[in-house]
Amino acid sequence: MKAYAPKVGLTLLAALLSISVPATRPAYAQTNFDRPGADYLRAPLRSGDPADCGLACERDRHCRAWSFSYPTERSETAVCWLKNAVPPRIANRCCVSGVRGAGVIERRIGPVETSTDRSGGDYRNFEVKKDDRADADQICRHACDTDSKCRAWTYARPGYAGKAARCFLKKEIKPPHRRPGFTSGVVR
Numbered sequence: 001m002k003a004y005a006p007k008v009g010l011t012l013l014a015a016l017l018s019i020s021v022p023a024t025r026p027a028y029a030q031t032n033f034d035r036p037g038a039d040y041l042r043a044p045l046r047s048g049d050p051a052d053c054g055l056a057c058e059r060d061r062h063c064r065a066w067s068f069s070y071p072t073e074r075s076e077t078a079v080c081w082l083k084n085a086v087p088p089r090i091a092n093r094c095c096v097s098g099v100r101g102a103g104v105i106e107r108r109i110g111p112v113e114t115s116t117d118r119s120g121g122d123y124r125n126f127e128v129k130k131d132d133r134a135d136a137d138q139i140c141r142h143a144c145d146t147d148s149k150c151r152a153w154t155y156a157r158p159g160y161a162g163k164a165a166r167c168f169l170k171k172e173i174k175p176p177h178r179r180p181g182f183t184s185g186v187v188r
Contacts, residue, residue: 071159
């Protein structure tokens with residue numbers, strides 16, 4: 001009977017593993033979403049990288065979800081909020097948020113490159129003022145679209161290339177590099 005028990009145990013274990021594997025896709029973290037509530041830890045994040053906030057959640061056994069707030073003109077550092085529950089996410093350009101175990105997957109839509117800098121090739125840069133009619137990165141993109149010299153652009157959120165948000169117009173298309181707090185695009 002002892003010889004039979006391990007075989008039954010292995011078969012039972014295989015059956016349980018096949019049942020417990022979820023058939024759904026994970027809930028990835030995304031830019032432009034917040035998860036308000038259930039905060040138990042607020043920590044300034046000098047790196048300004050949402051991935052560091054997600055990693056802090058992964059390393060804390062009490063953490064179930066997290067939200068990362070970008071620096072603003074009023075707050076010079078990014079903030080990581082660890083949560084002991086998984087609140088529903090809401091659309092908000094202030095943040096990147098996620099659930100423990102999901103990782104940081106940032107959206108890239110069309111010609112807009114999230115968390116990307118195309119450093120170099122600048123011929124002009126300017127401070128971007130908040131405009132309720134358009135997103136700040138779209139103001140930068142529009143400035144490039146309407147300038148015949150411009151081939152690419154990079155928008156830096158407040159706190160990443162100075163206290164205020166900045167737009168960099170480029171006469172050359174430089175290679176993209178991952179850099180949190182920056183959004184870039186190629187126009188021509």
